[in-house]
Amino acid sequence: MSEITYGFKKALSRPVEETDEAVREELMKEGFGVLSEIDVRATLKEKLDVEFRPYKILGACNPPLAHQALTTEMDIGLLLPCNVIVYEGAQEGTSVVAVLDPKVQLGVTGRNDIDHLADEVRARMERVLAAL
Numbered sequence: 001m002s003e004i005t006y007g008f009k010k011a012l013s014r015p016v017e018e019t020d021e022a023v024r025e026e027l028m029k030e031g032f033g034v035l036s037e038i039d040v041r042a043t044l045k046e047k048l049d050v051e052f053r054p055y056k057i058l059g060a061c062n063p064p065l066a067h068q069a070l071t072t073e074m075d076i077g078l079l080l081p082c083n084v085i086v087y088e089g090a091q092e093g094t095s096v097v098a099v100l101d102p103k104v105q106l107g108v109t110g111r112n113d114i115d116h117l118a119d120e121v122r123a124r125m126e127r128v129l130a131a132l
Contacts, residue, residue: 009098016088019095030124032060055087
């Protein structure tokens with residue numbers, strides 16, 4: 001696993017389709033469902049008629065944690081759900097999974113009373129990547 005300024009990611013030696021399935025399974029084990037899915041490749045083909053590598057943006061949500069965040073601050077929904085991306089790697093048969101760091105994401109609120117939620121979500125997302 002490697003970190004980027006606003007998240008963390010993991011490169012895998014498996015095709016993107018297998019990785020996509022595995023990510024969804026691991027998210028479920030950590031209590032997350034996928035509420036939204038953007039197929040970037042299909043959208044760019046449809047809207048711009050350009051080819052792009054397989055690339056999906058998944059909106060993952062853990063209802064109990066989301067409820068805690070929303071009851072603390074109603075407008076925090078602007079920062080939900082947690083974004084997870086799955087895309088084809090540079091080498092054939094490889095893929096990458098990246099997660100937006102919840103500490104960065106929720107840190108924009110300036111509220112220390114939700115740090116524990118960001119820590120919990122980050123720990124769960126780190127376990128998802130570690131299990132892949």
